[in-house]
Amino acid sequence: MNSFFEKIGELFSTPEYIDSLLHGFWLTIQISYFAILIGMILGAIIALIDTARPSKWLVIPKFICRVYTTIIRGTPMALQLFIMFFVIFAIKGFPSIIIAILAFGLNSAAYAAEVIRGGILSVDKGQTEAGLALGLSRTTIFFKIVAPQAIKNIIPALGNEVITVIKETAIVSMVGMYDLNMAAKDIGSGQNMASYIVPMFVAALFYLATIYLITFIVKRIEKSLRRSDLRAEE
Amino acid sequence: MENTETDLKIKNLKKQFGKNKVLNGIDFELKEGERVVILGPSGSGKSTFLRCINWMEEPTSGEIYFDGTLVTEKNIRKMRRNMGMVFQHFNLINNLTVMDNLILAPVKLKIMTREVAEKRAKELLRHIGLPNKAEAYPASLSGGQKQRIAIIRAMMLNPEVLLFDEPTSALDPEAIGDVLDLIRELADRGMTIMIVTHEMGFAREIATRIVFIDKGRIIEEGEPNTFFSHPKTDRVKEFLQKVL
Ligand SMILES: Nc1ncnc2c1ncn2[C@@H]1O[C@H](COP(=O)(O)OP(=O)(O)O)[C@@H](O)[C@H]1O
Ligand SMILES: [Mg+2]
Numbered sequence: 041m042n043s044f045f046e047k048i049g050e051l052f053s054t055p056e057y058i059d060s061l062l063h064g065f066w067l068t069i070q071i072s073y074f075a076i077l078i079g080m081i082l083g084a085i086i087a088l089i090d091t092a093r094p095s096k097w098l099v100i101p102k103f104i105c106r107v108y109t110t111i112i113r114g115t116p117m118a119l120q121l122f123i124m125f126f127v128i129f130a131i132k133g134f135p136s137i138i139i140a141i142l143a144f145g146l147n148s149a150a151y152a153a154e155v156i157r158g159g160i161l162s163v164d165k166g167q168t169e170a171g172l173a174l175g176l177s178r179t180t181i182f183f184k185i186v187a188p189q190a191i192k193n194i195i196p197a198l199g200n201e202v203i204t205v206i207k208e209t210a211i212v213s214m215v216g217m218y219d220l221n222m223a224a225k226d227i228g229s230g231q232n233m234a235s236y237i238v239p240m241f242v243a244a245l246f247y248l249a250t251i252y253l254i255t256f257i258v259k260r261i262e263k264s265l266r267r268s269d270l271r272a273e274e
Numbered sequence: 275m276e277n278t279e280t281d282l283k284i285k286n287l288k289k290q291f292g293k294n295k296v297l298n299g300i301d302f303e304l305k306e307g308e309r310v311v312i313l314g315p316s317g318s319g320k321s322t323f324l325r326c327i328n329w330m331e332e333p334t335s336g337e338i339y340f341d342g343t344l345v346t347e348k349n350i351r352k353m354r355r356n357m358g359m360v361f362q363h364f365n366l367i368n369n370l371t372v373m374d375n376l377i378l379a380p381v382k383l384k385i386m387t388r389e390v391a392e393k394r395a396k397e398l399l400r401h402i403g404l405p406n407k408a409e410a411y412p413a414s415l416s417g418g419q420k421q422r423i424a425i426i427r428a429m430m431l432n433p434e435v436l437l438f439d440e441p442t443s444a445l446d447p448e449a450i451g452d453v454l455d456l457i458r459e460l461a462d463r464g465m466t467i468m469i470v471t472h473e474m475g476f477a478r479e480i481a482t483r484i485v486f487i488d489k490g491r492i493i494e495e496g497e498p499n500t501f502f503s504h505p506k507t508d509r510v511k512e513f514l515q516k517v518l
Pocket of ligand 2: 375
Protein backbone atom coordinates (compact mmCIF):
# COMPACT_ATOMS: atom_id res chain seq x y z
CA MET A 41 0.00 0.00 0.00
CA ASN A 42 2.84 2.33 0.84
CA SER A 43 4.39 1.85 -2.53
CA PHE A 44 1.02 2.55 -4.13
CA PHE A 45 0.95 6.02 -2.58
CA GLU A 46 4.60 6.50 -3.40
CA LYS A 47 3.82 5.71 -7.01
CA ILE A 48 0.94 8.15 -7.01
CA GLY A 49 3.33 10.78 -5.68
CA GLU A 50 5.81 9.86 -8.40
CA LEU A 51 3.21 10.14 -11.15
CA PHE A 52 1.91 13.50 -10.05
CA SER A 53 5.36 14.95 -9.49
CA THR A 54 6.65 13.97 -12.91
CA PRO A 55 5.55 16.64 -15.41
CA GLU A 56 6.04 14.33 -18.42
CA TYR A 57 3.59 11.80 -16.98
CA ILE A 58 0.97 14.44 -16.23
CA ASP A 59 1.51 15.84 -19.68
CA SER A 60 1.04 12.42 -21.29
CA LEU A 61 -2.14 11.75 -19.31
CA LEU A 62 -3.64 15.11 -20.23
CA HIS A 63 -2.69 14.66 -23.85
CA GLY A 64 -4.31 11.23 -23.91
CA PHE A 65 -7.36 12.55 -22.12
CA TRP A 66 -7.67 15.43 -24.58
CA LEU A 67 -7.59 13.05 -27.53
CA THR A 68 -10.24 10.86 -25.91
CA ILE A 69 -12.42 13.92 -25.38
CA GLN A 70 -11.93 15.19 -28.94
CA ILE A 71 -12.74 11.88 -30.56
CA SER A 72 -15.74 11.34 -28.29
CA TYR A 73 -17.12 14.83 -28.74
CA PHE A 74 -17.07 14.88 -32.52
CA ALA A 75 -18.11 11.24 -32.82
CA ILE A 76 -21.13 11.90 -30.61
CA LEU A 77 -21.99 15.00 -32.61
CA ILE A 78 -21.87 13.06 -35.89
CA GLY A 79 -23.68 10.15 -34.30
CA MET A 80 -26.57 12.26 -33.07
CA ILE A 81 -27.05 14.25 -36.25
CA LEU A 82 -26.77 11.25 -38.55
CA GLY A 83 -28.73 9.13 -36.09
CA ALA A 84 -31.56 11.68 -36.05
CA ILE A 85 -31.65 11.75 -39.85
CA ILE A 86 -31.78 7.96 -40.04
CA ALA A 87 -34.52 7.83 -37.40
CA LEU A 88 -36.60 10.43 -39.25
CA ILE A 89 -36.33 8.54 -42.53
CA ASP A 90 -37.11 5.28 -40.79
CA THR A 91 -40.21 6.57 -39.00
CA ALA A 92 -41.52 8.66 -41.91
CA ARG A 93 -44.72 7.46 -43.56
CA PRO A 94 -44.01 5.10 -46.45
CA SER A 95 -43.85 6.82 -49.82
CA LYS A 96 -42.26 5.97 -53.11
CA TRP A 97 -39.51 8.56 -52.58
CA LEU A 98 -38.47 6.93 -49.36
CA VAL A 99 -38.36 3.29 -50.41
CA ILE A 100 -34.66 3.36 -51.23
CA PRO A 101 -33.55 5.68 -48.38
CA LYS A 102 -35.48 3.52 -45.91
CA PHE A 103 -33.81 0.41 -47.29
CA ILE A 104 -30.36 1.99 -47.04
CA CYS A 105 -31.01 2.99 -43.41
CA ARG A 106 -32.05 -0.55 -42.54
CA VAL A 107 -28.99 -2.08 -44.14
CA TYR A 108 -26.72 0.50 -42.54
CA THR A 109 -27.95 -0.02 -38.98
CA THR A 110 -27.98 -3.78 -39.43
CA ILE A 111 -24.35 -3.88 -40.56
CA ILE A 112 -23.12 -1.46 -37.90
CA ARG A 113 -24.96 -3.16 -35.07
CA GLY A 114 -24.04 -6.61 -36.29
CA THR A 115 -20.26 -6.21 -36.42
CA PRO A 116 -17.68 -5.45 -33.70
CA MET A 117 -16.63 -1.83 -33.18
CA ALA A 118 -12.98 -2.85 -33.20
CA LEU A 119 -13.41 -4.42 -36.65
CA GLN A 120 -15.15 -1.28 -37.94
CA LEU A 121 -12.23 0.78 -36.63
CA PHE A 122 -9.74 -1.50 -38.42
CA ILE A 123 -11.69 -1.35 -41.64
CA MET A 124 -11.71 2.45 -41.51
CA PHE A 125 -7.97 2.58 -40.80
CA PHE A 126 -6.63 -0.18 -42.99
CA VAL A 127 -9.15 -0.39 -45.83
CA ILE A 128 -11.19 2.74 -46.42
CA PHE A 129 -8.63 5.31 -45.23
CA ALA A 130 -5.47 3.40 -46.00
CA ILE A 131 -4.01 6.68 -47.25
CA LYS A 132 -0.57 7.70 -46.03
CA GLY A 133 -0.63 10.85 -43.95
CA PHE A 134 -4.39 11.02 -43.51
CA PRO A 135 -4.98 12.36 -39.96
CA SER A 136 -5.83 9.40 -37.78
CA ILE A 137 -7.99 11.49 -35.44
CA ILE A 138 -10.40 12.16 -38.29
CA ILE A 139 -10.54 8.49 -39.19
CA ALA A 140 -11.26 7.64 -35.57
CA ILE A 141 -13.95 10.32 -35.28
CA LEU A 142 -15.62 8.99 -38.42
CA ALA A 143 -15.40 5.39 -37.26
CA PHE A 144 -16.99 6.11 -33.88
CA GLY A 145 -19.43 8.66 -35.31
CA LEU A 146 -20.74 6.30 -37.97
CA ASN A 147 -21.01 3.55 -35.39
CA SER A 148 -22.79 5.70 -32.83
CA ALA A 149 -25.23 6.94 -35.47
CA ALA A 150 -26.71 3.46 -35.83
CA TYR A 151 -27.32 3.17 -32.09
CA ALA A 152 -28.52 6.76 -31.72
CA ALA A 153 -30.91 6.17 -34.63
CA GLU A 154 -32.39 3.19 -32.83
CA VAL A 155 -32.83 5.20 -29.63
CA ILE A 156 -34.45 8.16 -31.42
CA ARG A 157 -36.64 5.89 -33.51
CA GLY A 158 -37.85 4.11 -30.39
CA GLY A 159 -38.58 7.46 -28.75
CA ILE A 160 -40.63 8.68 -31.69
CA LEU A 161 -42.58 5.42 -31.96
CA SER A 162 -43.31 5.43 -28.23
CA VAL A 163 -45.47 8.55 -28.59
CA ASP A 164 -49.14 7.51 -28.63
CA LYS A 165 -50.64 7.56 -32.13
CA GLY A 166 -53.62 9.41 -30.72
CA GLN A 167 -51.41 12.45 -30.23
CA THR A 168 -50.67 12.64 -33.94
CA GLU A 169 -54.32 11.97 -34.79
CA ALA A 170 -55.44 14.83 -32.57
CA GLY A 171 -53.19 17.14 -34.56
CA LEU A 172 -54.33 15.76 -37.91
CA ALA A 173 -58.00 16.08 -36.98
CA LEU A 174 -57.39 19.75 -36.18
CA GLY A 175 -56.00 20.30 -39.66
CA LEU A 176 -52.38 20.77 -38.58
CA SER A 177 -49.56 19.88 -40.97
CA ARG A 178 -47.31 16.88 -40.40
CA THR A 179 -44.41 19.25 -39.78
CA THR A 180 -46.27 21.19 -37.08
CA ILE A 181 -47.41 17.94 -35.51
CA PHE A 182 -43.86 16.64 -35.42
CA PHE A 183 -42.28 19.73 -33.89
CA LYS A 184 -45.11 20.79 -31.55
CA ILE A 185 -46.44 17.43 -30.43
CA VAL A 186 -44.37 14.36 -31.24
CA ALA A 187 -40.80 15.62 -30.81
CA PRO A 188 -41.32 17.22 -27.37
CA GLN A 189 -42.87 14.00 -26.07
CA ALA A 190 -40.31 11.76 -27.76
CA ILE A 191 -37.39 13.68 -26.28
CA LYS A 192 -38.42 12.71 -22.78
CA ASN A 193 -38.00 9.07 -23.71
CA ILE A 194 -34.89 9.65 -25.79
CA ILE A 195 -32.67 11.69 -23.46
CA PRO A 196 -31.87 8.97 -20.87
CA ALA A 197 -31.03 6.37 -23.52
CA LEU A 198 -29.03 8.88 -25.54
CA GLY A 199 -27.08 9.68 -22.36
CA ASN A 200 -26.14 6.01 -22.16
CA GLU A 201 -24.99 6.12 -25.77
CA VAL A 202 -22.72 9.09 -25.02
CA ILE A 203 -21.17 7.18 -22.14
CA THR A 204 -20.71 4.10 -24.30
CA VAL A 205 -18.89 6.08 -26.98
CA ILE A 206 -16.51 7.67 -24.48
CA LYS A 207 -15.56 4.31 -23.03
CA GLU A 208 -15.39 2.59 -26.38
CA THR A 209 -12.91 5.12 -27.79
CA ALA A 210 -10.32 3.37 -25.60
CA ILE A 211 -9.85 0.87 -28.41
CA VAL A 212 -8.11 3.50 -30.56
CA SER A 213 -4.97 2.39 -28.72
CA MET A 214 -5.24 -0.72 -30.90
CA VAL A 215 -4.40 1.39 -33.96
CA GLY A 216 -1.60 3.17 -32.14
CA MET A 217 -3.38 6.37 -31.16
CA TYR A 218 -2.32 8.07 -27.97
CA ASP A 219 -5.58 8.39 -26.03
CA LEU A 220 -6.14 8.25 -22.27
CA ASN A 221 -6.01 4.46 -22.25
CA MET A 222 -2.80 4.41 -24.26
CA ALA A 223 -1.26 7.09 -22.05
CA ALA A 224 -1.85 4.93 -18.99
CA LYS A 225 -0.19 1.98 -20.69
CA ASP A 226 2.74 4.13 -21.81
CA ILE A 227 3.35 5.68 -18.40
CA GLY A 228 3.23 2.25 -16.77
CA SER A 229 5.65 0.66 -19.23
CA GLY A 230 9.24 -0.49 -18.51
CA GLN A 231 11.05 2.60 -19.65
CA ASN A 232 8.81 4.83 -17.51
CA MET A 233 7.25 3.91 -14.15
CA ALA A 234 7.61 0.17 -14.68
CA SER A 235 4.30 -0.34 -12.89
CA TYR A 236 0.86 -0.28 -14.44
CA ILE A 237 -1.38 -0.12 -11.43
CA VAL A 238 -1.16 3.58 -10.60
CA PRO A 239 -1.39 5.08 -14.12
CA MET A 240 -4.27 2.78 -14.94
CA PHE A 241 -5.99 3.63 -11.68
CA VAL A 242 -5.63 7.34 -12.47
CA ALA A 243 -6.88 6.84 -16.05
CA ALA A 244 -9.89 5.04 -14.63
CA LEU A 245 -10.58 8.06 -12.39
CA PHE A 246 -10.46 10.35 -15.43
CA TYR A 247 -13.01 8.19 -17.26
CA LEU A 248 -15.18 7.93 -14.17
CA ALA A 249 -15.17 11.66 -13.53
CA THR A 250 -16.12 12.40 -17.12
CA ILE A 251 -18.95 9.90 -17.13
CA TYR A 252 -20.15 11.05 -13.73
CA LEU A 253 -20.35 14.60 -15.06
CA ILE A 254 -22.34 13.48 -18.10
CA THR A 255 -24.72 11.42 -15.99
CA PHE A 256 -25.28 14.48 -13.81
CA ILE A 257 -26.03 16.70 -16.82
CA VAL A 258 -28.40 14.13 -18.34
CA LYS A 259 -30.30 13.85 -15.04
CA ARG A 260 -30.70 17.61 -14.94
CA ILE A 261 -32.04 17.72 -18.48
CA GLU A 262 -34.43 14.86 -17.74
CA LYS A 263 -35.71 16.69 -14.70
CA SER A 264 -36.42 19.90 -16.56
CA LEU A 265 -38.14 17.98 -19.36
CA ARG A 266 -40.46 16.29 -16.91
CA ARG A 267 -42.17 19.58 -16.11
CA SER A 268 -45.49 18.69 -17.71
CA ASP A 269 -45.63 15.42 -15.75
CA LEU A 270 -44.65 17.01 -12.45
CA ARG A 271 -47.46 19.54 -12.56
CA ALA A 272 -49.78 16.62 -12.94
CA GLU A 273 -48.80 15.38 -9.50
CA GLU A 274 -49.67 18.61 -7.73
CA MET B 275 -82.67 19.32 -55.63
CA GLU B 276 -82.84 19.41 -51.84
CA ASN B 277 -84.05 22.19 -49.60
CA THR B 278 -81.45 21.67 -46.90
CA GLU B 279 -77.82 21.87 -47.78
CA THR B 280 -75.83 18.68 -47.89
CA ASP B 281 -72.74 18.78 -45.75
CA LEU B 282 -71.50 15.39 -46.66
CA LYS B 283 -72.11 12.94 -49.46
CA ILE B 284 -70.41 9.58 -49.55
CA LYS B 285 -70.47 7.25 -52.53
CA ASN B 286 -69.55 3.59 -52.46
CA LEU B 287 -66.90 4.02 -49.75
CA LYS B 288 -64.67 0.99 -49.32
CA LYS B 289 -61.79 0.43 -46.95
CA GLN B 290 -59.62 -2.59 -46.42
CA PHE B 291 -56.63 -3.17 -44.21
CA GLY B 292 -54.47 -5.61 -46.11
CA LYS B 293 -56.87 -8.41 -46.94
CA ASN B 294 -59.36 -7.43 -44.25
CA LYS B 295 -62.30 -5.76 -46.01
CA VAL B 296 -63.74 -3.49 -43.33
CA LEU B 297 -66.03 -1.16 -45.31
CA ASN B 298 -67.82 -2.77 -48.22
CA GLY B 299 -69.46 0.06 -50.10
CA ILE B 300 -71.11 2.70 -47.97
CA ASP B 301 -73.45 5.28 -49.47
CA PHE B 302 -74.38 8.01 -47.10
CA GLU B 303 -75.59 11.58 -46.98
CA LEU B 304 -75.56 14.07 -44.16
CA LYS B 305 -77.52 17.31 -44.25
CA GLU B 306 -76.93 20.41 -42.23
CA GLY B 307 -78.41 20.18 -38.75
CA GLU B 308 -78.78 16.40 -38.84
CA ARG B 309 -77.66 14.30 -35.91
CA VAL B 310 -76.81 10.81 -37.02
CA VAL B 311 -76.11 8.08 -34.51
CA ILE B 312 -74.15 5.14 -35.85
CA LEU B 313 -74.90 1.81 -34.21
CA GLY B 314 -73.59 -1.64 -34.88
CA PRO B 315 -71.77 -4.56 -33.30
CA SER B 316 -68.17 -4.26 -32.27
CA GLY B 317 -65.79 -4.65 -35.20
CA SER B 318 -68.45 -3.81 -37.79
CA GLY B 319 -66.47 -0.81 -39.07
CA LYS B 320 -68.13 2.13 -37.26
CA SER B 321 -64.86 3.75 -36.25
CA THR B 322 -63.32 3.09 -39.63
CA PHE B 323 -66.32 4.74 -41.29
CA LEU B 324 -65.95 7.90 -39.19
CA ARG B 325 -62.19 7.89 -39.61
CA CYS B 326 -62.45 7.63 -43.39
CA ILE B 327 -64.63 10.72 -43.49
CA ASN B 328 -61.80 12.97 -42.29
CA TRP B 329 -59.12 10.73 -43.78
CA MET B 330 -57.62 9.55 -40.51
CA GLU B 331 -57.75 6.42 -42.65
CA GLU B 332 -57.35 6.84 -46.37
CA PRO B 333 -60.30 5.22 -48.16
CA THR B 334 -59.42 2.33 -50.46
CA SER B 335 -62.04 3.48 -52.96
CA GLY B 336 -65.16 5.57 -53.21
CA GLU B 337 -65.86 9.27 -53.06
CA ILE B 338 -66.46 11.68 -50.24
CA TYR B 339 -67.89 15.12 -51.01
CA PHE B 340 -67.78 17.75 -48.32
CA ASP B 341 -69.80 20.90 -49.05
CA GLY B 342 -69.93 19.70 -52.62
CA THR B 343 -66.17 19.34 -53.00
CA LEU B 344 -64.52 15.99 -53.57
CA VAL B 345 -62.19 15.27 -50.65
CA THR B 346 -58.67 14.43 -51.80
CA GLU B 347 -55.24 14.02 -50.28
CA LYS B 348 -54.52 17.59 -51.42
CA ASN B 349 -57.47 19.38 -49.82
CA ILE B 350 -58.05 17.20 -46.78
CA ARG B 351 -56.19 19.51 -44.40
CA LYS B 352 -58.49 22.41 -45.27
CA MET B 353 -61.54 20.15 -44.99
CA ARG B 354 -60.53 18.94 -41.55
CA ARG B 355 -60.86 22.45 -40.14
CA ASN B 356 -64.56 22.17 -40.84
CA MET B 357 -65.02 18.71 -39.38
CA GLY B 358 -64.08 18.40 -35.75
CA MET B 359 -63.36 14.98 -34.31
CA VAL B 360 -63.71 13.77 -30.74
CA PHE B 361 -61.96 10.53 -29.84
CA GLN B 362 -62.75 7.78 -27.37
CA HIS B 363 -59.46 8.39 -25.58
CA PHE B 364 -59.70 12.20 -25.69
CA ASN B 365 -56.25 12.65 -27.25
CA LEU B 366 -55.46 15.91 -25.53
CA ILE B 367 -51.90 16.84 -26.34
CA ASN B 368 -49.89 15.78 -23.32
CA ASN B 369 -47.05 18.25 -23.56
CA LEU B 370 -49.33 21.27 -23.85
CA THR B 371 -51.46 23.00 -21.25
CA VAL B 372 -55.23 23.04 -21.66
CA MET B 373 -55.02 26.58 -23.04
CA ASP B 374 -52.36 25.60 -25.57
CA ASN B 375 -54.41 22.57 -26.58
CA LEU B 376 -57.31 24.88 -27.32
CA ILE B 377 -55.48 27.61 -29.21
CA LEU B 378 -52.86 25.53 -31.05
CA ALA B 379 -54.84 24.93 -34.23
CA PRO B 380 -56.63 28.31 -34.57
CA VAL B 381 -53.36 30.19 -34.04
CA LYS B 382 -51.14 27.89 -36.12
CA LEU B 383 -53.64 27.86 -38.98
CA LYS B 384 -53.90 31.65 -38.73
CA ILE B 385 -57.66 31.48 -38.28
CA MET B 386 -57.51 33.67 -35.19
CA THR B 387 -54.93 35.84 -33.51
CA ARG B 388 -53.57 34.52 -30.24
CA GLU B 389 -55.58 37.12 -28.28
CA VAL B 390 -58.86 36.25 -29.95
CA ALA B 391 -58.19 32.53 -29.58
CA GLU B 392 -57.35 32.87 -25.90
CA LYS B 393 -60.45 34.91 -25.28
CA ARG B 394 -62.63 32.32 -26.97
CA ALA B 395 -60.86 29.48 -25.16
CA LYS B 396 -61.50 31.18 -21.82
CA GLU B 397 -65.16 31.66 -22.63
CA LEU B 398 -65.54 28.01 -23.59
CA LEU B 399 -63.67 26.85 -20.48
CA ARG B 400 -65.93 28.98 -18.32
CA HIS B 401 -68.92 27.60 -20.13
CA ILE B 402 -68.01 24.00 -19.27
CA GLY B 403 -67.21 24.99 -15.69
CA LEU B 404 -63.45 24.59 -15.90
CA PRO B 405 -62.20 28.20 -16.00
CA ASN B 406 -59.35 27.45 -13.59
CA LYS B 407 -57.88 24.62 -15.68
CA ALA B 408 -56.40 26.79 -18.43
CA GLU B 409 -52.83 26.32 -17.23
CA ALA B 410 -53.23 22.67 -16.17
CA TYR B 411 -51.61 19.84 -18.08
CA PRO B 412 -53.86 17.01 -19.34
CA ALA B 413 -52.28 14.48 -16.96
CA SER B 414 -53.81 16.34 -14.01
CA LEU B 415 -57.39 16.15 -15.33
CA SER B 416 -60.09 13.52 -14.86
CA GLY B 417 -61.44 11.65 -17.88
CA GLY B 418 -64.65 13.66 -17.93
CA GLN B 419 -62.74 16.94 -17.80
CA LYS B 420 -60.42 15.79 -20.59
CA GLN B 421 -63.28 14.82 -22.85
CA ARG B 422 -65.18 18.06 -22.32
CA ILE B 423 -62.01 19.99 -23.12
CA ALA B 424 -61.48 17.82 -26.20
CA ILE B 425 -64.99 18.76 -27.32
CA ILE B 426 -64.47 22.49 -26.90
CA ARG B 427 -61.09 22.11 -28.62
CA ALA B 428 -62.94 20.76 -31.63
CA MET B 429 -65.40 23.67 -31.32
CA MET B 430 -62.64 26.29 -31.34
CA LEU B 431 -62.55 26.19 -35.14
CA ASN B 432 -66.35 26.47 -35.50
CA PRO B 433 -66.60 23.29 -37.56
CA GLU B 434 -69.64 22.50 -39.69
CA VAL B 435 -69.73 18.89 -38.50
CA LEU B 436 -68.58 17.15 -35.35
CA LEU B 437 -67.59 13.49 -35.50
CA PHE B 438 -67.70 11.61 -32.20
CA ASP B 439 -66.25 8.12 -31.88
CA GLU B 440 -67.56 6.58 -28.67
CA PRO B 441 -66.92 9.74 -26.66
CA THR B 442 -68.08 8.24 -23.37
CA SER B 443 -66.79 4.67 -23.62
CA ALA B 444 -63.65 5.38 -21.59
CA LEU B 445 -65.47 7.26 -18.82
CA ASP B 446 -66.94 6.38 -15.46
CA PRO B 447 -70.72 6.77 -15.09
CA GLU B 448 -70.60 10.15 -13.41
CA ALA B 449 -68.42 11.67 -16.12
CA ILE B 450 -70.59 10.17 -18.85
CA GLY B 451 -73.48 12.40 -17.80
CA ASP B 452 -71.36 15.56 -17.97
CA VAL B 453 -70.07 14.74 -21.44
CA LEU B 454 -73.50 13.77 -22.77
CA ASP B 455 -74.93 17.02 -21.39
CA LEU B 456 -72.37 18.98 -23.37
CA ILE B 457 -73.06 17.06 -26.58
CA ARG B 458 -76.81 17.50 -26.01
CA GLU B 459 -76.28 21.23 -25.67
CA LEU B 460 -74.39 21.37 -28.98
CA ALA B 461 -77.21 19.40 -30.56
CA ASP B 462 -79.79 21.84 -29.22
CA ARG B 463 -77.84 24.69 -30.76
CA GLY B 464 -78.16 23.07 -34.17
CA MET B 465 -74.73 21.49 -34.53
CA THR B 466 -74.48 18.85 -37.25
CA ILE B 467 -73.31 15.68 -35.56
CA MET B 468 -72.26 12.13 -36.37
CA ILE B 469 -71.74 9.98 -33.33
CA VAL B 470 -70.88 6.36 -32.60
CA THR B 471 -72.16 5.49 -29.15
CA HIS B 472 -73.40 2.61 -27.04
CA GLU B 473 -75.61 4.89 -24.95
CA MET B 474 -78.96 3.79 -26.40
CA GLY B 475 -81.09 6.21 -24.39
CA PHE B 476 -78.97 9.10 -25.51
CA ALA B 477 -78.97 7.86 -29.11
CA ARG B 478 -82.74 7.73 -29.18
CA GLU B 479 -83.01 11.14 -27.58
CA ILE B 480 -80.67 13.19 -29.76
CA ALA B 481 -80.65 11.36 -33.08
CA THR B 482 -82.56 12.68 -36.05
CA ARG B 483 -81.52 9.46 -37.80
CA ILE B 484 -80.02 6.14 -36.80
CA VAL B 485 -77.66 4.27 -39.08
CA PHE B 486 -76.93 0.63 -38.41
CA ILE B 487 -73.69 -0.82 -39.73
CA ASP B 488 -72.92 -4.51 -39.92
CA LYS B 489 -69.92 -6.08 -41.60
CA GLY B 490 -68.99 -2.81 -43.24
CA ARG B 491 -72.41 -2.11 -44.76
CA ILE B 492 -75.30 0.09 -43.75
CA ILE B 493 -78.03 -2.49 -43.38
CA GLU B 494 -80.74 -0.31 -41.89
CA GLU B 495 -81.35 3.35 -41.25
CA GLY B 496 -84.22 5.46 -40.17
CA GLU B 497 -85.82 7.86 -37.78
CA PRO B 498 -85.06 6.80 -34.17
CA ASN B 499 -88.57 5.95 -32.95
CA THR B 500 -89.24 3.67 -35.89
CA PHE B 501 -85.77 2.20 -35.69
CA PHE B 502 -86.06 1.25 -32.03
CA SER B 503 -89.75 0.29 -32.01
CA HIS B 504 -90.15 -1.34 -35.42
CA PRO B 505 -86.78 -2.55 -36.68
CA LYS B 506 -87.04 -3.98 -40.17
CA THR B 507 -84.20 -6.48 -40.30
CA ASP B 508 -83.60 -9.51 -38.10
CA ARG B 509 -80.03 -8.41 -37.55
CA VAL B 510 -81.16 -5.15 -35.93
CA LYS B 511 -83.88 -6.91 -33.91
CA GLU B 512 -81.27 -9.28 -32.54
CA PHE B 513 -78.89 -6.39 -31.78
CA LEU B 514 -81.54 -4.36 -29.99
CA GLN B 515 -82.60 -7.34 -27.89
CA LYS B 516 -79.05 -7.59 -26.62
CA VAL B 517 -78.49 -3.93 -25.83
CA LEU B 518 -81.85 -2.68 -24.61
N1 LIG C 1 -55.58 0.67 -38.45
C1 LIG C 1 -56.06 -0.57 -38.65
N2 LIG C 1 -55.28 -1.53 -39.18
C2 LIG C 1 -55.76 -2.77 -39.39
N3 LIG C 1 -57.00 -3.15 -39.12
C3 LIG C 1 -57.85 -2.25 -38.59
C4 LIG C 1 -57.42 -0.92 -38.33
N4 LIG C 1 -58.47 -0.22 -37.81
C5 LIG C 1 -59.50 -1.09 -37.75
N5 LIG C 1 -59.13 -2.31 -38.23
C6 LIG C 1 -60.01 -3.49 -38.33
O1 LIG C 1 -61.20 -3.09 -38.91
C7 LIG C 1 -62.29 -3.78 -38.34
C8 LIG C 1 -63.35 -2.81 -37.90
O2 LIG C 1 -62.84 -1.99 -36.87
P1 LIG C 1 -63.58 -0.73 -36.33
O3 LIG C 1 -63.88 0.20 -37.44
O4 LIG C 1 -62.75 -0.20 -35.23
O5 LIG C 1 -64.93 -1.34 -35.77
P2 LIG C 1 -65.97 -0.75 -34.71
O6 LIG C 1 -65.59 0.67 -34.45
O7 LIG C 1 -67.28 -0.91 -35.34
O8 LIG C 1 -65.83 -1.60 -33.49
C9 LIG C 1 -61.73 -4.63 -37.23
O9 LIG C 1 -61.60 -5.94 -37.71
C10 LIG C 1 -60.37 -4.04 -36.98
O10 LIG C 1 -59.46 -5.03 -36.57
MG1 LIG D 1 -64.92 1.68 -32.72
